[in-house]
Amino acid sequence: MTSNRRKITPEHPVVVIGSGLAGMSAALRIAPHRHVLLVTKHALGDGSTAWAQGGIAVAMGPGDSVESHVHDTIGAGAGLTDGAAAAAVCGDAADVIDDLAVLGVAFDRDDRGLALAREGAHSLPRVVHAGGDATGRHVSQALAHRVRANDAITVREHVRVDDITVDDHGVTGVRLAGGEHVATRAVVLATGGSGHLFARTTNPLGATADGPALARRAGAALADMEMVQFHPTALAVGPSPLGLVSEAVRGAGGMLFDCQGEPVMAGVHPMGDLGPRDVVARAVFRTARDTGNDVVLSMAHLDPARVHARFPEVAALCAAHGIDLARDPVPVTPAAHYSMGGVLTDLRGRSTVPGLWAVGECASTGLHGANRLASNGLLEAAALGRRAADDVVAGGGDGAPGPRAEAVPVALGSADGAVVRAEVGRIMWAGCGLERDADGLARAADLLAALPAPADAGAAGLREVAQLVVTAAAAREESRGAHFRTDFPQPDPEQAGRTCWAGDHRHVIPADPAVAAAAASLDLTEAA
Numbered sequence: 001m002t003s004n005r006r007k008i009t010p011e012h013p014v015v016v017i018g019s020g021l022a023g024m025s026a027a028l029r030i031a032p033h034r035h036v037l038l039v040t041k042h043a044l045g046d047g048s049t050a051w052a053q054g055g056i057a058v059a060m061g062p063g064d065s066v067e068s069h070v071h072d073t074i075g076a077g078a079g080l081t082d083g084a085a086a087a088a089v090c091g092d093a094a095d096v097i098d099d100l101a102v103l104g105v106a107f108d109r110d111d112r113g114l115a116l117a118r119e120g121a122h123s124l125p126r127v128v129h130a131g132g133d134a135t136g137r138h139v140s141q142a143l144a145h146r147v148r149a150n151d152a153i154t155v156r157e158h159v160r161v162d163d164i165t166v167d168d169h170g171v172t173g174v175r176l177a178g179g180e181h182v183a184t185r186a187v188v189l190a191t192g193g194s195g196h197l198f199a200r201t202t203n204p205l206g207a208t209a210d211g212p213a214l215a216r217r218a219g220a221a222l223a224d225m226e227m228v229q230f231h232p233t234a235l236a237v238g239p240s241p242l243g244l245v246s247e248a249v250r251g252a253g254g255m256l257f258d259c260q261g262e263p264v265m266a267g268v269h270p271m272g273d274l275g276p277r278d279v280v281a282r283a284v285f286r287t288a289r290d291t292g293n294d295v296v297l298s299m300a301h302l303d304p305a306r307v308h309a310r311f312p313e314v315a316a317l318c319a320a321h322g323i324d325l326a327r328d329p330v331p332v333t334p335a336a337h338y339s340m341g342g343v344l345t346d347l348r349g350r351s352t353v354p355g356l357w358a359v360g361e362c363a364s365t366g367l368h369g370a371n372r373l374a375s376n377g378l379l380e381a382a383a384l385g386r387r388a389a390d391d392v393v394a395g396g397g398d399g400a401p402g403p404r405a406e407a408v409p410v411a412l413g414s415a416d417g418a419v420v421r422a423e424v425g426r427i428m429w430a431g432c433g434l435e436r437d438a439d440g441l442a443r444a445a446d447l448l449a450a451l452p453a454p455a456d457a458g459a460a461g462l463r464e465v466a467q468l469v470v471t472a473a474a475a476r477e478e479s480r481g482a483h484f485r486t487d488f489p490q491p492d493p494e495q496a497g498r499t500c501w502a503g504d505h506r507h508v509i510p511a512d513p514a515v516a517a518a519a520a521s522l523d524l525t526e527a528a
C-alpha cells in the first residue's frame with residue numbers, strides 16, 4: 001500500500017484519544033489552529049498520569065547536562081535505545097517543564113529554584129516534582145482545567161474508541177463504543193499503558209493496551225512489545241492495581257531488606273537500591289520466591305517528619321493499610337508498571353499508517369529501549385504530545401517510514417469481557433512475567449489462544465496484545481533490560497536490534513551504532 005500525500009481537511013476535527021499528559025498536551029497545542037475532539041473512556045484526566053508520583057526528568061541542576069541525561073537514558077535502555085530519540089526528548093525537557101509551568105503546574109521549589117530529586121539509574125538529582133510525591137495529580141488537574149476552558153476542544157468523557165477506520169490512503173475516522181462513527185483524517189492516539197495485561201500492576205484500571213490494539217488492527221506497526229517494565233516496589237497489600245511506593249523513596253534513602261534483615265541489593269548491583277529497575281525488580285522477585293516472604297522497604301533510619309513531608313501520598317497509601325511509612329517495614333512486590341513497547345512512531349509521533357499519530361505510553365519511539373529510565377515516561381508523553389501536535393498543525397498526514405499491514409476487524413464472541421481480562425492477567429503473570437523461558441511462553445501462547453472470544457472490543461484487544469507480547473518474548477532468545485529469559489540469561493550482541501511487528505510479520509530495526517558502542521562499554525550481563 002502506498003501513502004499518497006493526504007490533506008488534513010479543516011471541516012473534520014482532529015480526534016485525540018485519551019486524556020493523560022500526552023493527549024491533553026497534544027490537544028492544547030493543536031487547539032489554537034484546529035478544532036479538537038478529545039475522546040476519553042473515563043473522566044477527563046483519569047489515567048496513569050494522575051497517579052504519577054516521582055516526577056519529570058530534566059537536566060537542569062548544577063553540573064548536569066542534556067548529554068548526561070541522554071547517557072543515563074541509553075545506559076538504562078540496555079542497547080536498544082534509539083539515540084536520536086534520546087537526544088530529542090532529553091533536549092526537549094526544559095521546554096516541557098516551562099510549558100507545564102505556564103499551564104499552571106506549581107512545581108516544588110527550594111532555595112536554588114526548582115527542587116530536584118534523585119531517582120534510580122540517574123547519575124545526578126534531576127527529577128522535578130509537584131506536591132511532594134503528587135506530581136501526576138498536579139499535572140493532570142492543571143491540564144484538565146485548561147482543556148475544559150478551551151472552546152476549540154470538545155471533550156467527550158466516558159466514551160471508548162473501539163476502532164480506527166482506514167482506507168488504502170490512511171485514517172478515515174474512529175468508531176466509538178456503541179457504533180457512532182466520527183470522520184477525520186487525523187487521529188492522535190494517547191491511550192496510555194498496558195499494565196492490565198498482567199495480574200499484578202500499578203496501573204489504573206483503564207490501562208488495558210487499547211492503543212496498541214487499535215493501531216494494530218488499523219495496520220500500524222508495533223515495536224518492542226516484549227519490553228515490559230516491572231516496578232520493584234508495589235505495595236504488596238490488597239488487590240491489583242497495587243499502590244506504588246515510588247523509586248524516589250529509595251532515592252531519599254529507603255532500603256530493601258529480606259525477611260532475615262539482610263539488604264536485598266548488597267552485591268547485586270554497584271548502585272545498590274538505586275540500580276536499574278529491572279535489576280532491582282528481579283532481585284526482589286527472586287528474594288521473595290526463595291525465602292517465601294515479602295521483601296520489605298525500610299525508612300526507619302531516616303527522620304520521620306521529613307519522610308512524611310516528602311512523601312505524603314505514599315505515606316497515606318501505607319496508612320490506609322495500617323503501615324507507617326517512616327517507621328514500619330513496608331511489604332513490597334514487583335508489578336507490571338510501564339510498557340516500553342507500543343505503536344512504532346518517528347519523532348513527530350507518526351505511526352506507519354498515514355493520519356495516525358501515537359504519543360505517550362501507547363507509543364514506542366525507541367527512547368526507552370529495553371528499560372525505561374525513571375521519570376522519562378511523563379517527559380516523553382509531554383514532549384511527543386507537543387511534537388505530534390506541531391506535525392498535525394503543519395499538515396503532516398503522511399505515515400512514518402516502516403511496515404504497514406492490512407487492517408483487520410476485531411474478532412468478537414460472546415464471552416464475558418471481565419472474565420477474559422482476568423484470565424489474560426493470570427496467564428501473562430505466570431508465563432510472561434519477570435522471568436521467562438520457552439516452555440512457559442509456549443504454555444502462555446496456548447492458553448491465550450484457547451480463551452473464548454469476548455463480547456467487547458476492549459477485552460478482545462487486550463488478548464490480541466497479550467498474544468503479541470508472548471510471541472515477541474519468545475522470539476527474543478536473549479536477556480536484555482526488562483526482558484529476562486532463564487533459558488538465555490545473557491545478552492546476545494547479534495540480537496541487539498529493536499523488533500517491530502506489522503500484522504504477524506516480524507521486522508528487525510538494526511541497532512543504533514552509536515548506542516551499540518555505548519552499550520558495549522556497559523556490563524549488561526547479570527547473575528541469574
Ligand SMILES: Cc1cc2nc3c(=O)[nH]c(=O)nc-3n(C[C@H](O)[C@H](O)[C@H](O)COP(=O)(O)OP(=O)(O)OC[C@H]3O[C@@H](n4cnc5c(N)ncnc54)[C@H](O)[C@@H]3O)c2cc1C
Pocket residue numbers: 017018019020021022023039040041042045046047048049050051052053054055056057135136159160161162190191192193202203204206207210211244337338359360361362374375376377378379381
Ligand atoms: C502509579 C504510577 C506512577 C508513575 N510515576 C511516574 C513518574 O513519577 N514519572 C514518570 O515519568 N512516569 C511515571 N509513571 C508512568 C507515567 O505516569 C505514564 O507513562 C504516563 O502518565 C502516560 O501518559 P499517557 O498520557 O500516555 O497515558 P495516561 O495518562 O495513562 O492516559 C491515557 C488516557 O487514555 C484513555 N483511554 C485509554 N483507552 C481509551 C480508549 N479506547 N478510548 C478512549 N480513551 C481511552 C484513558 O482513559 C486515559 O485518559 C507512573 C505510572 C504509574 C501507573
